[in-house]
Amino acid sequence: MSRIRLSRKDKKMFLARDPKIADTMSSLVSHYQLPKATAMYKEIDHVVALARKFNDEVVKPAYKEIDLEVSKNNDYLCWDFIKKANEWGLYTLFLPKMFGGGGINMIAMYPFVEEIASVCVGLSNVIGVHYLGVATLSASWNVRLINKIFREVKKGERSGNPCLISLAITEPEAGTDVEETLLVDRARLGTFAKKVEGGYVVNGRKIFISNGHVSTWHMLICYSDKKNPSENTVMLAVKNGTRGFSFGHHEKKMGQKSCVASELIFEDCFIPDEYICIDSDDVPKNASKTRVEVIQQVIDYVVSSTRAGVAAFAVGAARGAYETALEYARTKKVGGSLLINHQWAQSMLSEMYKNVSMGRAGYMESAYANALHGMIKSLYKPYLFYVNRWLPRWYFTMISPLLGLKAVTRLFRNINFYWYPKESAQVSSGWASLVKFACTDLGIENSQMAVELMGIDGCRHDIGSEKFLRDAKLLQIYEGTNQLNRMNLFKELVGRDMPEVQIF
């Protein structure tokens, strides 16, 4: 400690200034707030090794072929890959043990998807986007449905019939608007759920739904009132085979071809009460938060965890592009000497390495912000963390019926909606947006640099670098365009506490 004395009051005053440690250094804060670091580290190094093995045995032998196959036949679905991922337990790996999952902590998911994406972003999405569905359902804190559907995913793993979950929110006329409660009331919405006896009847169309055709459950976000959608947002769980629900066309995409983007069609589709994840009736009139605030909270929970995931995909893309270019430079001769021995090429490769490393540091910071403030924060309370880690699976199966009790859902909702401080959401949501646009921009930058370094060889499908560029572009668009994410960062961290600020 230095000899300059700081009074408690002084210290508090200085630390209250921006940037605050709690806003910008979640990874540091987590050292004393999260469970024992070695326990978490062990899970992370386990899944990174698992991902590398999976890459060697499953992804690398298949990814280029799948990309070509979809180029030839846009309706091709990569079921063989999905079955393999299911067999390897990848669709339950990060589900909490109390719901039948592998119980690996969510921080570990980010380096895991980076690994897969460093070979193929599309296939990484085929795994990762299932967890977008998982996150959406989880954010409703409908513990009964979470327990039911997650256990079906586990059953699908055992039976060899993959049971995946998708998220359906985007509509033909509303993309950006449905990601933000401040905009949704001005949106041109087309998918509505009408309250009827015993449930809802849904009509409308959702588009661009990743993994749509290969998922069993679809977390559908729609609206029960045209006039006031932000207050009347409904989340329904729709299962394949429900009457009135069907799949439309597969989008013809530039990249990430292995991950189908589907149209979902609802025609007088009746969804019974038991499959309502959350609707406005779930928010009591006298609650400490308004309906809109609760819905915004649900959206924030989802996107805070998934945008960090998109950032990890992007770092995977940036890394894959870098690694491909590096290998190429080691054997390619330019002007008589190896490309890797041209100083300008070394400089470009260092730049690419820097992008990957900065990106990874960024998304990990966001992952820590989620662990401290996000949807999964309760799972990082040391007692829950160790309960999840050490108690045997049969114990959770035994108590499973209790999770169906309304009181359990009420308790979780109280903790996660009504007792949840606003500042927490600002850090996790702000950081998720920050890394989402920063890393996805780096993904494009590295993919472009790889092509520049490799010249026309970088454009060849058989060499593999061009695919990173095609795949990476999507990352700037979905999970809220990078423009929307800049606005969200502004709202959450830059312009907060400034009364004169107006957004949208």
Add this chain to the structure above:
Amino acid sequence: MNMKSSANSISEELQAFSDLARDFAARELVQQREENDRYPFGELFTQSIKNAGVVGFFGANLPAEYGGVGMVASALAPVLENLSMADASMACIVFTNAAAIEIINQAARETDCAKIYRFIGGPDAKPVAFHSFTCLEEIDMPRADAKGIISGRLNFIALAEFARYAVIPAENPDGAISYYLVDLNDGGVAKTGPVYSLGLHACPAADLSFNKVPGTLIGNPGHGEIYFKAMQSHLSIGAAAISLGIMKGSFIEAFEYTKERFQGGRQIINWSEVRMLLANMAIEAQVGESCLASACRGNESGDNGWEYSARAAAIHIGELACRATVDGVQLLGGNGYMKDYGQEKRMRDAKQVQCLLGMAPVRKIDYIGRIIDESE
């Protein structure tokens, strides 16, 4: 901004040729863009290629006595730019053929190339294949013996799929490089199927291997590098024009879309963040246009040092187009990523076009190398 081609700024005379390209693009390319972009490569737009020959695009820099138009490189710029606004694949076919012919034109300054011109000219002439996406520094060269018998491999030769002749470089026994005209129907030539690449699917390339294939020497032996560098300067104008055309096409589509699309209760063009993206694109297109116009003027009048502006234009506009087309996709949101719109193809094409005439960093190092050499 002037969304017509830069031809206006060059000379009135070229307007007719430029308009021809625009009509051709509208008639032959726009409708079939998605179909021509498909994989596997089907019936390529054979008829369109023939028609392009009929209207004279393949003879632009071919001397008049062999059935060409005999224009300088700058005359080709508006054609390439207009074609690229619709579909850069056709522009790259025209470009590749012009690059091959330019090698011969350069050789013809030193030797009589009538025989070679006669091979490739004529009323039914097909475009000539060439390594338009690589420079000599990066090529793994085949070898030619003293009699011009060629053996070895050459990767990514554009148009080799359907051209009759190719202009190719080969290393002579003394290590020097010469150019040869080879008949791709020769039994010693083996082609891979079309290489599946990032963009420009309707301008396919193939990897070639040569097993004792007789080549006809073009120009003086060992002068390959001289011809290539001269061609590179001339065709840099073409490469710049293609990048500019793609960039303008991307801007126009983004501009129209953002006026039609509503989010947040207004046309998205009325969100200032969207305007900022559009502004960047418009400014880049404008800057590109000025660069290209200046390079064209220099080329037309033979100004001292025009090669510098041509080469700088190709490098700079190539970079601008890669950046701008990424935003061009972004402005259409999810739709921009789909083949139903032209933007994703433009983003892919722009990146591949940046490789025309060789790796961009190598061309940059070469550029400063020239300046250094001259200063000494």
